[in-house]
Every structure is written in C-alpha cells, then in structure tokens.
Amino acid sequence: MESVALHRSARALLLLLGLCTSIAFGDQPEWVRKRPISQEFYVGIGMARKDRPASEYAEGARNVALNDIASQITVSISSDVLRTVLEKNEQLEDEFQSRIRASATADLEGVQLIDTYETDGEYWVYCRLSRFDYEARRAGKLNAAAAQSLDLYTRGRQEERGGKVGLALGLYAQAFGPIEKYLAEPLVVQSEGRSVYLVNEVYTSLRALLNSIEISTTGGERDAKIGRPLTKPLELKAGLRDSVSSPAAQIPFRFTFTRGSGECVDRVQTDNQGIARCAVRKITASDRIQVIEANLDLLALAGGEHASPLVRTILGSFALPGTRFVLNVSGVDVFVDANESMFGEPLQQKRIEPVVKSELGARNFSFVDDRTKASLLVSIRADVRKGTESFGLAFAFASATVSVLDLETGKEIYKSSITDVKEGSDSFEKAASKGLNTLAQRIARDMIPQLVDKVQK
Numbered sequence: 190m191e192s193v194a195l196h197r198s199a200r201a202l203l204l205l206l207g208l209c210t211s212i213a214f215g216d217q218p219e220w221v222r223k224r225p226i227s228q229e230f231y232v233g234i235g236m237a238r239k240d241r242p243a244s245e246y247a248e249g250a251r252n253v254a255l256n257d258i259a260s261q262i263t264v265s266i267s268s269d270v271l272r273t274v275l276e277k278n279e280q281l282e283d284e285f286q287s288r289i290r291a292s293a294t295a296d297l298e299g300v301q302l303i304d305t306y307e308t309d310g311e312y313w314v315y316c317r318l319s320r321f322d323y324e325a326r327r328a329g330k331l332n333a334a335a336a337q338s339l340d341l342y343t344r345g346r347q348e349e350r351g352g353k354v355g356l357a358l359g360l361y362a363q364a365f366g367p368i369e370k371y372l373a374e375p376l377v378v379q380s381e382g383r384s385v386y387l388v389n390e391v392y393t394s395l396r397a398l399l400n401s402i403e404i405s406t407t408g409g410e411r412d413a414k415i416g417r418p419l420t421k422p423l424e425l426k427a428g429l430r431d432s433v434s435s436p437a438a439q440i441p442f443r444f445t446f447t448r449g450s451g452e453c454v455d456r457v458q459t460d461n462q463g464i465a466r467c468a469v470r471k472i473t474a475s476d477r478i479q480v481i482e483a484n485l486d487l488l489a490l491a492g493g494e495h496a497s498p499l500v501r502t503i504l505g506s507f508a509l510p511g512t513r514f515v516l517n518v519s520g521v522d523v524f525v526d527a528n529e530s531m532f533g534e535p536l537q538q539k540r541i542e543p544v545v546k547s548e549l550g551a552r553n554f555s556f557v558d559d560r561t562k563a564s565l566l567v568s569i570r571a572d573v574r575k576g577t578e579s580f581g582l583a584f585a586f587a588s589a590t591v592s593v594l595d596l597e598t599g600k601e602i603y604k605s606s607i608t609d610v611k612e613g614s615d616s617f618e619k620a621a622s623k624g625l626n627t628l629a630q631r632i633a634r635d636m637i638p639q640l641v642d643k644v645q646k
Contacts (some may be wrong), residue, residue: 218306219313230317233258233300234552246312254316255297262323269523289396298326308444331374335387337367339378346381349398354429355439355459355490361395362491366499372554395507402437402485402510403430413472413479413516415553416644419565422466423514425483427459428498436463441486442511447478448520456486472518473645475553479518484511520554521644524563524596529571538623539588541571541632548637565644566594571628573621576611583617586610591636603643605636 219225225232257434297320306313345360368376368387376387388561405426413419415507422445427437440459444467452470459465465483472479487504488496496504527542529535545567546556559564578585592604610631612623 193303200246213257213613217579218315220304220305221306225317225531227317228354229321230319231258231261231323233316235314235316235317239307239310239312240292240347243454246323247314249438250314251302251316252311258316258318259295270496293539297323299323303637306594317636330494331371331376332372334367335378338364338387338391339380341367343380344392344395349394352435353439354398354402354435354437355504356483357443358395358440358487359396359490361391362487362504364391365503366492366496369500372503390608398466399487399510401430401461402440403428404483404510404512406514410515412518413469413518414521414564415472415518416646418471419469419516421441423453423470423481423483424464424466425512427463427465427485431633436461439465440465441489442467442483443481443489444481445487446474447480447482449476449516451479451481453481456459456489461560470646472516474644475518475520475641476497479516481514481516481628482511483514484507495549518626519551520549520552521564522557522562523549523565524557524560525567525569526569528562529569529625531573531625532617533572540622541629544629544633545569545591545637548633549641552637560596563594564597565642566595566596568592571625573618576620578617581615582613584611584613585617585620585624587612587621587628589628589632589638591632595641596608605639607631607636 220234221259224234234257235250237249237253241249242314271376275358292373294494297318300316302314302316304315306315341360345357345364348354348360349357352424363389372388377384379385380387380390397558405428407424407426409421411423425442427442429435429437436459438459440455440462440463442459442465444453444454444455444457449471449472451474454468454470457465457467458496463577467481467483469481487507488494488501489510491504493498525542526548527539527545527634529539529541549567550556559568569589571587571589573585573587578584578588587610588606588608590604590606594600595602607628612620612627614620614623
C-alpha cells in the first residue's frame with residue numbers, strides 16, 4: 190500500500206516538473222515551427238516583437254498575418270488592354286501588383302484567429318481564411334463592379350449615338366473606375382445581345398471616339414506683346430470627322446504654354462457649337478516664338494485628380510485630339526524720356542539711356558519716338574554732383590532714378606533709385622565719367638531685371 194502511494198507521488202512530481210519545464214521553455218506550437226499547408230484555407234502567420242504596449246504588438250502581429258494571406262492572392266494579367274499598357278511601364282506593373290495586394294488586404298473578411306503564442310520577446314498569431322468563402326465574396330464584388338461599369342459603358346454608347354460626344358467620352362472614361370481592381374481579368378459581360386470582354390470593349394470604344402474628333406483653328410499665327418494680353422482669345426472648333434454638322438460639344442480642353450510662358454485660362458469647355466475660347470491674359474516670357482497647345486482633357490472627364498494612378502495611366506495611353514497656336518511675340522513699345530546731367534548741366538551725350546535701351550532691346554522690347562504710340566514710358570533721371578578734392582584726387586557722386594509708367598492704365602509699375610555712387614580721379618570730369626559708367630553697370634545688373642519682371646507680371 191505504501192509503495193503504491195509512493196509510486197503515485199513520484200508520477201505527480203514528474204508531471205509537475207514537466208509542466209514547469211513546458212512553461213519555462215514555452216512549448217512551441219507546431220504551426221510556429223512549420224507553416225501549415227492547406228488546400229481549403231489561406232494561412233497567415235504573423236509575429237511582432239514585444240517592444241511596445243500589448244495592444245500594439247498584438248495588432249502588429251495580426252496585420253503581418255493578414256498581409257501574409259493577401260500575398261498569396263495573386264492576379265495574372267489576362268486583359269490585353271492592361272497588358273499592353275503595363276508593358277510600356279514596368280514601374281506601373283509593380284505598382285499595380287502592390288495595389289492588388291493592398292486592396293486584397295483591405296477586402297479580407299471572415300479571417301479566423303486560430304491560435305496565438307508568445308515568449309518573453311515575441312508574440313505570434315495564426316490566422317486563416319476559407320478559400321471558398323473568399324472567392325464567393327470576391328465574385329459578388331466583381332459582378333457588382335462589372336455591372337456598374339457596364340451601365341456607364343452602355344449609357345456612353347447611347348450618348349454617342351445621340352451625338353453627345355462630351356457625355357459619351359465622360360461615361361467611357363468613368364467606366365474604368367468601378368472595375369479598377371479587376372482590370373487584369375477577362376470580365377466577360379453581355380452587351381447588346383453578345384458576350385464581350387468589358388475592359389477591351391470600353392477601351393476600344395473610347396479610342397474610336399477620340400480618333401473621330403477633329404480640331405480646327407481660326408486665325409493661324411497670332412501677334413503678341415510681352416506683358417500684354419492677346420486682343421482676341423484663342424479659338425478652336427471640335428467636330429466629328431467626316432461630318433459637317435456634328436460639333437463635339439461639352440468637351441474640356443486644357444491650354445498650356447509648351448514654349449514660352451504666360452497667363453491664360455487653362456481649362457475651357459466647348460460650347461454647343463463645339464467652340465472653345467481661351468483668353469490669354471499676359472505673355473510673361475521674352476521668346477520671340479511662343480507656343481500654346483490645346484489638348485482634350487480626358488482626365489477631367491474621368492474625375493480629375495480623384496482618379497487612381499492606374500486609371501490615369503490608362504487614360505494617358507490614348508492619343509488625344511489637340512492643336513497648337515503659335516505666337517509671334519514682340520516687346521512692348523517703349524518711349525524713353527531721359528534727363529541726364531553733370532554738375533547741373535545737361536549731358537550732350539547721354540550715358541544711361543543707351544545702356545537701358547540696349548538691355549531692354551536684348552529682352553525683345555521695342556522703342557518708338559512718338560509717345561502716343563507707346564505702351565510704356567520709361568523715365569530716366571540721372572545726375573552727377575561734385576564731391577571733395579584731396580591730395581590731387583577729385584571725387585564725384587552719381588545718382589539715378591528709373592521709373593516705368595503704363596500708358597494704357599496710367600499706373601506706375603516700377604520705380605527705383607541708386608544714389609551716391611562714388612568715384613575718384615585726377616579731375617572732377619573724369620571722376621564723374623567713371624561714376625556714370627559704374628551707375629550704368631549697376632542699372633543693367635540690378636534694375637533692368639526687376640523692371641522687366643514687373644512689366645511681364
């Protein structure tokens with residue numbers, strides 16, 4: 190009897206020691222040592238270090254497990270359209286796969302937490318997701334997205350048949366949005382009694398409609414002046430090719446300087462006659478030949494900056510209807526009124542005026558002798574006064590003020606002065622001459638760029 194009791198005590202002690210050893214070494218589950226493999230489930234294993242609050246490292250481990258599951262959900266690109274677009278941009282293909290994984294992570298539902306395990310420094314989680322349930326839910330979302338896209342596409346077809354080109358383009362462009370996550374897949378739908386690949390159908394319809402749009406302009410090359418608006422707006426007319434009486438109405442165009450620079454209404458929409466007019470408020474560059482291009486703004490029809498990078502790239506793969514306007518730019522007509530003196534006497538040969546004209550002329554400004562024909566009046570007031578004479582050196586001080594008056598508005602748009610530029614020589618006249626030369630150099634270096642900037646702005 191005593192031996193039986195002793196035997197039972199020994200067994201209890203061994204079990205207790207085994208339990209203590211298990212706790213001390215943290216019996217590592219099989220799923221930590223060897224990743225489970227299942228045909229029925231996506232398996233996700235996540236680990237986070239316990240170097241932050243418990244709620245944070247637990248959430249971190251779970252996120253790792255979810256990303257692990259999402260990484261197993263791959264999409265092969267079977268869409269001809271998307272394959273063609275991605276082949277031209279390897280970086281976009283990587284981004285596309287990354288977005289697919291990110292959207293897969295966001296769409297994960299029904300993930301089960303199977304087990305957790307932790308040591309002093311690590312926290313592990315084991316999650317899984319039924320493949321069947323995931324595919325069923327995904328199929329439902331895909332069908333809903335395809336139905337929404339197909340509706341936009343069908344309405345676009347109807348608007349195109351009704352001659353409403355702008356509305357049709359917008360609906361076609363927007364049809365990519367709902368199926369963005371599924372662009373890589375075939376997406377076979379029924380449209381007008383036939384089975385079609387939705388992505389290809391939308392793409393080809395949009396491309397065909399864009400190719401049918403023809404742009405014409407009136408006025409040819411235009412004359413323009415620096416710092417001044419164009420007297421008449423730039424004008425283009427959009428219509429359907431091979432059709433005399435079918436204007437392309439309600440189409441947005443974007444006007445941009447591709448050579449030179451200026452201020453213009455950059456986004457304009459065609460009216461019911463298919464005409465778009467762009468007002469150019471000012472030319473700010475001095476290039477003699479400047480170019481403004483107008484291109485159909487397809488992105489604006491698809492939601493502008495709200496469109497995803499992938500949709501923007503697909504829309505950017507189309508050849509867009511457009512035209513260009515050439516501006517022959519000349520400088521503003523300037524009348525120069527110069528008053529230069531030395532020691533109170535007018536200079537017979539001016540020193541500042543030639544420098545100002547040379548600098549402005551190099552920047553494409555024009556000069557007139559009749560003030561009534563000028564747009565700007567540049568006034569120059571320069572004077573040299575005597576200083577002191579010491580040890581055989583005479584000193585003189587040169588000062589000048591340059592101002593610009595806009596004769597069309599009556600506003601003074603620029604005024605600046607340089608005072609008391611000191612120079613010395615063996616006579617006052619030579620000192621004055623050196624002072625005027627230095628003054629002219631400073632005007633060319635400091636004043637003229639500021640003056641031109643004020644005029645152009």
